[in-house]
Amino acid sequence: MVERILEAAHEVLLVEGHDAASTNRIARRAGISPGSLYQYFDGKEAIVDAVVARYSDDLAARVAAAFTTNLGARGETVAHDSVAALLAALEADAEMLRVVTEQLPLAHHRERLVALRDQVTQLVATYLAAQRPTRAVEPETAAWLLVRTVEQLTVRYVLDAPSIAREVFVSELTHLVLAHLEPRRT
Known part of the structure; x- marks a missing residue:
């Protein structure tokens, strides 16, 4: 699941940029609910740091x-x-x-x-x-x-x-x- 989130975040950062990226967009791109994303990361900045x-x-x-x-x-x-x-x-x-x-x-x-x-x-x-x-x-x-x-x-x-x-x-x-x-x- 973490891999999927990181790949989705990478894609969102490339397509939409840092400012437009959000946990909702990352979760949508990963095909998961925002709540599921928060089981692995505290928020957008934690995901960006991992990417x-x-x-x-x-x-x-x-x-x-x-x-x-x-x-x-x-x-x-x-x-x-x-x-x-x-x-x-x-x-x-x-x-x-x-x-x-x-x-x-x-x-x-x-x-x-x-x-x-x-x-x-x-x-x-x-x-x-x-x-x-x-x-x-x-x-x-x-x-x-x-x-x-x-x-x-x-x-x-x-x-x-x-x-x-x-x-x-x-x-x-x-x-x-x-x-x-x-x-x-x-």
């Missing part, structure tokens, strides 16, 4: 898997494949990404967003520390900058749908990441 948690967990798993799969590869391969994997994960449910980033109050997903960023940042910092890039910047600093840059650009790419070919975007963002890790010319 966002599922979305965030799936996104985190996809990104972490792609990054850790390539840890032994060359830096360019790791950067390219990680950017491509994040982009694919965001594109997999672009409309939910839009709901999460543009419709939900930040309080709904801030904790999960911070946890996801921290997890990915730690993975990148660990990788950079092991690689010992020639640039004299702390791995934690470089990871913080890179993760937030890649996140913002990939999210905006998916939501704005610019007329930039996907492979060009991935290639250019990979170049940007790698350029940040190169030694500075003085």
